[in-house]
Amino acid sequence: MFKKKYTFILAMLISLVLVFSGCSNSAVDNSKEDNSNATDTQKEVKSLYPLTITDGFNRQVEVEKEPMKVISLAPSITETIYAIGAGDKLVGRTDYDNYPEKVSGVSSVGSLSDPSIEEITKLDPDLIIASTHFKEDVLKKLEELGFKVVVLVPQESFDGVYDVINTTGKLLNNEKNAKEVIDGMKTKVTKVEELAKGLDPVDVYYVVGFGEYGDYTATGDTFINDLIEMAGGNNIAKDGEHWSYSLEKIVEKDPSILICSKYFDAKKGIEAANGYKDLTAVKNGKLFEIDNNQIDRQGPRLADGLVEMFKILHPGIYK
Numbered sequence: 001m002f003k004k005k006y007t008f009i010l011a012m013l014i015s016l017v018l019v020f021s022g023c024s025n026s027a028v029d030n031s032k033e034d035n036s037n038a039t040d041t042q043k044e045v046k047s048l049y050p051l052t053i054t055d056g057f058n059r060q061v062e063v064e065k066e067p068m069k070v071i072s073l074a075p076s077i078t079e080t081i082y083a084i085g086a087g088d089k090l091v092g093r094t095d096y097d098n099y100p101e102k103v104s105g106v107s108s109v110g111s112l113s114d115p116s117i118e119e120i121t122k123l124d125p126d127l128i129i130a131s132t133h134f135k136e137d138v139l140k141k142l143e144e145l146g147f148k149v150v151v152l153v154p155q156e157s158f159d160g161v162y163d164v165i166n167t168t169g170k171l172l173n174n175e176k177n178a179k180e181v182i183d184g185m186k187t188k189v190t191k192v193e194e195l196a197k198g199l200d201p202v203d204v205y206y207v208v209g210f211g212e213y214g215d216y217t218a219t220g221d222t223f224i225n226d227l228i229e230m231a232g233g234n235n236i237a238k239d240g241e242h243w244s245y246s247l248e249k250i251v252e253k254d255p256s257i258l259i260c261s262k263y264f265d266a267k268k269g270i271e272a273a274n275g276y277k278d279l280t281a282v283k284n285g286k287l288f289e290i291d292n293n294q295i296d297r298q299g300p301r302l303a304d305g306l307v308e309m310f311k312i313l314h315p316g317i318y319k
Helices: 002-017 040-048 075-083 101-105 117-123 136-144 158-171 175-196 223-230 247-253 266-272 302-313
Strands: 051-054 060-063 070-072 090-093 127-130 149-151 202-209 215-217 233-235 257-261 287-290
Touching: 051 158, 060 149, 070 075, 075 090, 075 101, 075 127, 075 158, 075 175, 090 117, 117 136, 127 158, 136 149, 158 175, 158 302, 175 223, 175 302, 202 223, 202 247, 223 233, 223 302, 257 266, 257 302, 266 287, 287 302
Parallel strands: 070 090, 070 127, 127 149, 202 233, 202 257, 257 287
Antiparallel strands: 051 060, 202 215
């Protein structure tokens, strides 16, 4: 029963793992009204909008004015909104959004790919921000109801994540905060990359799912593979594709380190699982837990996930 539950839950996490922007300089208020008494802040906001974004579906989306009621349809987007200081604008999120803790007080609109149109309509947002795995038929329904939707899709790189954070900052008039978040991430990434230079790569296997329904991991065609290599690891499953791998290959390659989610009692399950329990890493106490949300979600905590990965692979070096 445990294996079924674990595989199912982490299969859902896979969907979480998985933009470029432009700005119009047109003024929001094209009337001839005298704005001489407007505050500097009001004038600044007026200069930002309308704002035109080229989103992940290659659509030109114009946001006429600063959004004050926003729905996020991805955990990574939700985390980004809070990280840039715009959490007070969030009126809706998905069932999977659990960070930061305060997001639990925000209304849920359901799943990432099939959110409740009814719940979204009740919340009446100014802007909906979606991400990977958002369906075009859902987009069509929302647009038919008159909702403004922007789809931000991170590329398979840190630069793609930076683009999404930057674009979210522009959309919500929090560009300065977004830049600070990105700069902080880049500082951590640079430090890890510098420390990893000259170190011998450590053979590692990242357990996403296991059991009778198959063995799943970050294969060579995933972003997490790149993150593992940036952290000074040699991903033994990089020859695989589409998250799937074989237990036979894991046993054959017998990695020095295994890493798994710190949730769902994953470690306990792996230690008792056929094949896994006989691996050298498991026998030697080299099965480590990590907050997989920091690496599965391509958001502002991704650099923290990289740091934690490095600390596991090369203990005692990162200070």
